[in-house]
Amino acid sequence: MSATAAGVLNKEILKRRTFAIISHPDAGKTTITEKLLLYGGAIQMAGTVKAKRGKKFATSDWMELEKQRGISVTSSVMKFPYEGHEINLIDTPGHQDFSEDTYRTLTAVDSALMLIDGANGVEAQTKKLFEVCSLRQTPIMAFINKMDREARDPFDLMDEIEKVLGIACYPVTWPIGMGIRFRGVYDRQREQLLLFEKDAERSRPVALTELGLDSPEVDAELGEEVAAELRSQVEILSAGETFDRERYLRGELAPVFFGSALNNFGVQTLLDALVEISPSPMPRPSTSRTVQPTEPKFSAFIFKIQANMDPSHRDRVAFMRIVSGKFERGMKAWHVRLKRESRLGRPTQFMAQDRSLVDEAYAGDIVGIHDPGIFKIGDTLSEGEDLIYSGIPVFSPEHFVRVQLKDPLKSKQLNKALDQLSEEGAVQVLRPITSNDHYLGVVGALQFDVVKYRIEFEYSVKVQLHALPYSAARWIRSTDAAAIDAILKDQAHIIARDQHENPVILLDQIWRLKLLNERHPKITFATTSENLQDRS
Numbered sequence: 043m044s045a046t047a048a049g050v051l052n053k054e055i056l057k058r059r060t061f062a063i064i065s066h067p068d069a070g071k072t073t074i075t076e077k078l079l080l081y082g083g084a085i086q087m088a089g090t091v092k093a094k095r096g097k098k099f100a101t102s103d104w105m106e107l108e109k110q111r112g113i114s115v116t117s118s119v120m121k122f123p124y125e126g127h128e129i130n131l132i133d134t135p136g137h138q139d140f141s142e143d144t145y146r147t148l149t150a151v152d153s154a155l156m157l158i159d160g161a162n163g164v165e166a167q168t169k170k171l172f173e174v175c176s177l178r179q180t181p182i183m184a185f186i187n188k189m190d191r192e193a194r195d196p197f198d199l200m201d202e203i204e205k206v207l208g209i210a211c212y213p214v215t216w217p218i219g220m221g222i223r224f225r226g227v228y229d230r231q232r233e234q235l236l237l238f239e240k241d242a243e244r245s246r247p248v249a250l251t252e253l254g255l256d257s258p259e260v261d262a263e264l265g266e267e268v269a270a271e272l273r274s275q276v277e278i279l280s281a282g283e284t285f286d287r288e289r290y291l292r293g294e295l296a297p298v299f300f301g302s303a304l305n306n307f308g309v310q311t312l313l314d315a316l317v318e319i320s321p322s323p324m325p326r327p328s329t330s331r332t333v334q335p336t337e338p339k340f341s342a343f344i345f346k347i348q349a350n351m352d353p354s355h356r357d358r359v360a361f362m363r364i365v366s367g368k369f370e371r372g373m374k375a376w377h378v379r380l381k382r383e384s385r386l387g388r389p390t391q392f393m394a395q396d397r398s399l400v401d402e403a404y405a406g407d408i409v410g411i412h413d414p415g416i417f418k419i420g421d422t423l424s425e426g427e428d429l430i431y432s433g434i435p436v437f438s439p440e441h442f443v444r445v446q447l448k449d450p451l452k453s454k455q456l457n458k459a460l461d462q463l464s465e466e467g468a469v470q471v472l473r474p475i476t477s478n479d480h481y482l483g484v485v486g487a488l489q490f491d492v493v494k495y496r497i498e499f500e501y502s503v504k505v506q507l508h509a510l511p512y513s514a515a516r517w518i519r520s521t522d523a524a525a526i527d528a529i530l531k532d533q534a535h536i537i538a539r540d541q542h543e544n545p546v547i548l549l550d551q552i553w554r555l556k557l558l559n560e561r562h563p564k565i566t567f568a569t570t571s572e573n574l575q576d577r578s
């Protein structure tokens with residue numbers, strides 16, 4: 043690679059930011075996504091994301107189901123430019139009942155934005171998603187939303203984030219009042235006062251008054267009492283955490299912002315911080331070595347497969363996260379699992395709701411490619427090296443059903459449907475070792491409706507799903523083959539094989555693990571399966 047080409051590559055990579063928003067339903071994720079897209083010029087009018095919510099799902103037949111239920115269970119990918127940067131935002135489903143897709147999405151980002159409703163604080167799903175991020179030490183920023191409503195005391199909120207999530211907080215901005223008394227925020231980094239004006243319709247921020255905190259104009263603007271309170275709060279904060287970017291990058295410290303997404307307030311400060319301090323594409327470990335984003339050779343991994351995005355074509359799109367080098371339209375890549383060259387056809391990027399073909403893309407970018415049925419989640423693509431990107435685990439399902447085929451003559455179609463849906467990661471298919479049944483496992487129970495609908499609609503197979511009493515699965519691992527044989531015999535009635543023939547034990551009560559551990563001390567009961575090495 044020439045020095046100029048290396049320079050271009052470096053520059054492109056430094057421009058990129060790839061992140062996801064994690065939040066509990068209703069915290070305002072759709073609203074803030076829309077505001078971010080507005081700043082990036084990807085959409086022209088507020089309300090577009092919302093208005094298209096219904097329409098978006100019509101792009102896929104099976105998503106009809108989601109439309110009917112008024113929810114989103116798939117995540118989408120959006121790209122937009124901002125201030126000379128290229129931002130990839132991966133949407134994670136916000137519904138309580140979400141799928142493994144959500145978890146996997148988080149393996150494809152370099153940082154996350156945690157959105158918190160100021161009145162509700164840290165909620166269940168935020169906590170769950172945060173835990174997934176912290177597994178990979180993903181850097182996290184927090185935006186405390188809805189400050190135009192009565193919210194919790196900001197010090198309490200900081201305290202809650204620190205205690206419940208175990209991450210230190212550094213408030214970059216600090217709110218002045220809340221609800222009807224919300225006057226804006228003080229930006230501690232820039233030492234500026236940003237005054238709030240209720241203005242939901244504007245796509246650009248209202249003109250902000252920028253003043254130093256000690257300025258007498260602050261008293262004039264806020265009133266002496268409010269100004270004095272703000273000064274004393276900022277004083278208290280200065281005794282707390284200092285901003286340390288290294289700690290943020292290690293996932294130990296969260297910069298915190300306050301605002302109101304609906305009123306477009308605080309969003310630009312957040313976006314500025316995102317391009318300033320959040321990481322550009324990071325190196326990624328593979329089973330053999332750590333790959334740097336600036337390496338000239340292209341490599342990527344597939345983290346999501348979505349079928350039938352276009353019902354007239356019955357197509358499957360595999361989403362790849364580029365880890366290193368440059369992608370060019372028409373290129374072939376080495377499909378490591380299949381050990382052969384594959385064409386990466388119809389490379390597509392998504393901007394708000396529009397798709398466009400991609401001519402070139404760089405580390406950090408997310409590109410959808412046409413999948414003629416050759417990709418599985420976790421597959422690695424390279425320019426010849428046998429790299430395998432680790433860290434795309436299969437999580438333990440929490441809900442299980444047995445599949446009953448209504449027409450026994452359709453068992454071949456059923457097998458095909460289950461194979462394809464499991465390759466896509468839509469469901470985990472488990473085969474009990476003592477019968478010919480098919481069990482399905484999912485992380486969010488809603489996924490069963492989606493899978494049943496798809497089996498019927500896409501493969502014309504009618505099935506009934508019967509609930510099973512299990513609530514967790516653990517992968518059985520041991521270096522001692524005799525120990526594995528012993529547990530397979532001893533617990534045969536609750537053991538099944540996953541898609542890759544790995545043995546999995548199914549548990550109705552998690553406390554049973556303790557007994558199993560005592561009885562089979564040489565076995566490890568793993569909560570996730572990283573199947574990359576054992577995959578066929």
Ligand code: G4P
Binds near residue numbers: 066070189301302303
């Ligand atoms: P989600 O994607 O995280 O589920 O949340 P969404 O953006 O749909 O927002 C949930 C609700 O919270 C919406 O109200 C939205 O308008 C409101 N909201 C979002 N940000 C703010 C904010 O900064 N301040 C206030 N006061 N409200 C906010 P809704 O009534 O459920 O929907 P809609 O009728 O407004 O569409």
